[in-house]
Amino acid sequence: MDEIKEKLVDILKDVTGLDNVGADPDEDLFKDGILDSMATVEVLVTLQDTFGITVPVSEFDRSQWSTVNKIAQRVQELE
Amino acid sequence: MHNITPYSSPHYFIYLLLLLLPIIIGLWFGKRFKVYDFFATVVILITAFFGGNMSQGISLIAYVIFEMITVFGYLSYRKKHNSFWIFSLFVFLAIIPLIFVKLDPLIKNPTISLFAFMGISYLTFKSVEIIMEMRDGVIKEIKPFEFMRFLLFFPTITSGPIDRFRRFQKDVLNVPSREEYVELLHSGVNKLMQGLLYKFIIGYFFGTLLLPKVTILAMSYRNQAPLGLSWYVLAYMYVYSMYLFFDFAGYSLFAVAISNFMGVKTPMNFNAPFKSKNIKDFWNRWHMTLSFWFRDFIYMRLTFTIIKHKWIKNRVAIANVSYFALFLIMGIWHGETWYYIVYGIFHALAMITNDAWLRFKRKHRKQIPSNKFTQAFAIFLTFNIVCFSFLIFSGFLDKLWFS
Incomplete structure (x- = not known):
């Protein structure tokens, strides 16, 4: 789980260009405007490549994918 | 009947x-x-x-x-x-x-x-x-x-x-349990009342009382100003924008209220759109179920496909191409007239400009002031850009120039 989170934070930093993303793993990434639709898709595609999981766009429910902790949880379930 | x-x-x-x-x-x-x-x-x-x-x-x-x-x-x-x-x-x-x-x-x-x-x-x-x-x-x-x-x-x-x-x-x-249903009825009644105020009082005032008057004035002054753009066209722009919002927001409130009475939490369509601080924020607040539909089923799917197949490498270009696709389709969906298509292109350009500005701001965070005044200015500017887009959307320019 910690490994997933580490990789995830790296992905988020790459996509958003912000250094402090993931400092608070419960921060709402959509509410604070950190992820827009474009960045979200980039994260989804990178997650697919990194973890070998498939996440269809309609699987992506904003309320279930809103924080680092929640995304990591979903990735672990799908792996 | x-x-x-x-x-x-x-x-x-x-x-x-x-x-x-x-x-x-x-x-x-x-x-x-x-x-x-x-x-x-x-x-x-x-x-x-x-x-x-x-x-x-x-x-x-x-x-x-x-x-x-x-x-x-x-x-x-x-x-x-x-x-x-x-x-x-x-x-x-x-x-x-x-x-x-x-x-x-x-x-x-x-x-x-x-x-x-x-x-x-x-x-x-x-x-x-x-x-x-x-x-x-x-x-x-x-x-x-x-x-x-x-x-x-x-x-x-x-x-x-x-x-x-x-x-x-x-x-x-x-x-729903009794408590949940009481809650739903309560919110339904509130929305119904708000909807009646919006559609039958404020919407009626702007749409039925004011709009025909400013239309006549703007049309009668069209030979006295370049391109027919007298001050009355500006008045038309604001009156029409207010009418469009209150009429449609009122209707949407009715639809949500009646759904609530039937134990269904139909999603809301508007969230104070005239308080938007930029155009992106506006599309997260205006006709939300439509814009989210376009976001989820056109924009995100298109960007996903482009990134996966590596058709375009540059992420800014991907976002911009997808904005154009989304808003052109939205314009075409509204109807096959030049002003709906221009409305779509206008919003695509506004989104692209907005993204460019946000990127610039992110890079120069320290030099760009952010205070109550700049925030009020952002809302004012967004409001006017939106109202201008509704003037295009209204088809009034078609009437003004070509009828």
Whole structure:
């Protein structure tokens, strides 16, 4: 789980260009405007490549994918 | 007898609430009466579509049968196979009736739009959503009855808000507890009152009282200003924008309120859009169920495909191409006139400019001030850009210049 989170934070930093993303793993990434639709898709595609999981766009429910902790949880379930 | 447009007059609510009474009493005692729900749906559909020569009603029936065949045809295909091209074909099939209706004014041949009835767009959005989610494998089973109930849910049938199938199912398969239902009734009554204020008082004031006056003034001064753009055109812009918001937000509040009375939490369409601090923020607050539909089923899918196949490398270019696709499709959907298309292009350009500004701001965070004044200015600027886009959308410039 910690490994997933580490990789995830790296992905988020790459996509958003912000250094402090993931400092608070419960921060709402959509509410604070950190992820827009474009960045979200980039994260989804990178997650697919990194973890070998498939996440269809309609699987992506904003309320279930809103924080680092929640995304990591979903990735672990799908792996 | 004529067709009765839902929520078009205050009287409508008296009959509607009488019709809803058994549903409300049922939910109060923790019951959903499927047969009565069906009966109420039939009553509303008859009053809305089968008045006069019944042509709308017949179109509606033909449309529903056609969409049923399409959706269930794809479902049975998808259980065994998953080709992108077959999927595209079925999406195309699902929008064919809408394409005919939209092309009708262009080719001036009214016989072709066999399918025309009020609300066809909103039913089509729902059908396409289901096909797309079937492809993604998140909708695996759906019964013909469930499809019909979702498609023909009468509080939202003519103009949305556009609900999503899985969200809708959660509500109709569940009976709210007494506390939850009291909460829903409470919020329903509030929204109904707010809707009455918006549509029949404020919307009426702007749309019925003011709008015709500024229209006449702007038209009569059109020879005295360059391009006909007198100050009255500016007045028209603000009056029309206010009318558009209060009329449609009022209608949407009715649709959500009536859904709430039926134990369904139909999503809201507006969230204080004139308080938006930029154009992106605006599309997260204005006609939300439509913009989120376009975001989820066009924008995100398109960017996903472009990134996955590496068609375009530059992420800014990907975002911009997708904005253009989204807003052009939105413009074309509104209708085949130059001003709807220009409206779409205008918003695509506004989004692209906004993104560029946000990137610039991120890089120069320290040099750019942010205080109460800049925030108020951002809201003011966004409001005016939005109102200008509504002036394009209104078609008034067409009248001003070409009539």
